[in-house]
Amino acid sequence: MAPMKYVVCVPDGCADEPVAALGGKTPLQAAHTPTLDVLAARGEVGRAAVIPPGMPPGSDVGNMSIFGYDPARFHTGRAPIEAAALGLRLDPDQVAFRCNLVTVGDDGTMVDFAGGHPGTEDAAAVIARLQARLGTDEITFHPGVQYRHIVVAPKAWADAECVPPHDLSDKPVVAPTGPAASKLQAVMDASRDVLAAARADGSPVTANQVWLWGQGPQPQMTPFRDAFGVEAGLVTAVDLVRGLGVLTDMDVVEVEGATGWYDTNYEGKRDAALAGLEAGADLFVVHVEATDEAGHAGDHEEKVRALENWDRRILADLVDGLDALGDWRLLLLPDHATPLELKTHTPDPVPYLLVDSRTDGPGGVYTEEGVADADALPGHQLLPRLLGR
């Protein structure tokens, strides 16, 4: 008998609130999703608290829950997960900081937390310059993507409160506080001269300093196969999610045209999942960012379209492909809500869907309203439930 196959589908930030532009419906209610509707009718729907009480509603926290790891126990910060995505391994006496290239105005306001959206190569040249000028035995600069980079520093440097730069947009910057604040401020101040010199030498990077935040040590996550007894694969275009895959030793598959944007290669992700499962993986995670981006943009049409793309371009043929492989179970849920009207994440519980190809569940409707009366389960308990544990 063919071994059971498991799929985890993550439409990032898809949960929402009723929207006037959609006639008072949520995107999940408004979207035409015939395959999802059939799956919900034969499965089990409910509510999941993917963001534990008191934790920030980030994709790092929410996806850690979805992967079956309790963020209250395993989450140490956002930067160490991104560092893992870049292939960096931290020593126990080290921490990683997110190092944004940012633009701060002469009046001390955070003009652009994304530093004018530099190209990745141009930014890498600037980060190399920062490493040459400011790198020491203690701290090192590591290039990432666009404005998002990493600084590795001694553990003691983590002892500071740092405000995320996107929370300071168009506001006066807030300096770090705490015992290590002066060290961090010194690096951020010194970076201004380095970036000014780079601009003087013709660098197109308009950012005028770095901003350090999101720090933490490498989380000690048990490899997925040891924690759950199954081999897992993952496809995503998002560094944070890829980092979780690296830290749990999943097989992280790259798909051409996976962009993290509306135009992502839905079919490519679906086919990567089916190919991975056919090649021997027991479980595969398919993550698509488009729903979250539409939420941040407040674009209800793109959010509905992204859900319809999930249905037509992933789920329809995924179900057929899974049927051809044998028995399967599927879990679908977002890592947090990104309501269109708020344009940012919320920590509210989200709807989940569990389907077993062998047995019909109580059935339901996969919408926010459809699960409104359900008690919220801790998000990290769903992965073991998917596996029948």
Ligand SMILES: [Zn+2]
């Ligand atoms: Zn997210």
